[in-house]
Amino acid sequence: MRFVVFSKRSVIAVAVAVAVMAGIVAAACVSASVRAVASNGMTIVIDPGHGGADGGVVGTDTGKKEADVNLGISLSLRHFLREAGYTVVMTRDSDVDLASPGESFKQSDMRRRKEIIEQAQPDLVVSVHQNYYPLRSVSGAQVFYFEGAETSADYAERMQNVLNAALGCDRAAKSADYYILGCTPYPGVLVECGFMSNAREESLLVTPEYQRKVAYAVYSGIVALLEWDSSVARSARFPYGAPAAAFGEPVTFSGHGGVTQP
């Protein structure tokens, strides 16, 4: 039997190589763990509108469901936000509705979304929808805030400005009584990213590339409005962790119902 005898030099060389490899692995692990936990301390709820039995509006030319476009944009938005250190809570991350059997569908679905928001206690709620209007020439991203909610109005205005610049439209933020915006005291905006009734916009909205572009624009808007707000003492204006009463009783469950005025 022959024993393999390592020279002292080769033992040292192997030891050095092992140490280098261990270092590389350790560095990779550290960087992965730092990446996973590098939170910026802010929580965003993304609410992809509709889903499951509720497809939302339907594209005039493609027949594609709004719910699917909303989800595609929302998943990309989650990616961008997580990369930037935000904690993201989704009301849904697949093609499902949130309604419980035996209850009124829309009310049950929306109530579940409300519960998710309340549990998350977010810095911002972003509800993602697509618009529809009988006049096919109407186009452009439109941001809504809940009537009388001052912080959300400021946020919506800033989000609208970013979307106008990024997507080449020219709209002003509007107030509405949408349930998802008024059902909790947390600030929120509802973004109608484009019109599924406009030929050009619909053809873009159904593509993953444009969905990513819209998601990045919304992400940029979120960063812009939260940075702006941190400079005007957001915490002094909004009592985190101690939800006050919601803004009255919101009346519109459907988001837009397909007839939002442009």
Ligand SMILES: [Zn+2]
């Ligand atoms: Zn919708």
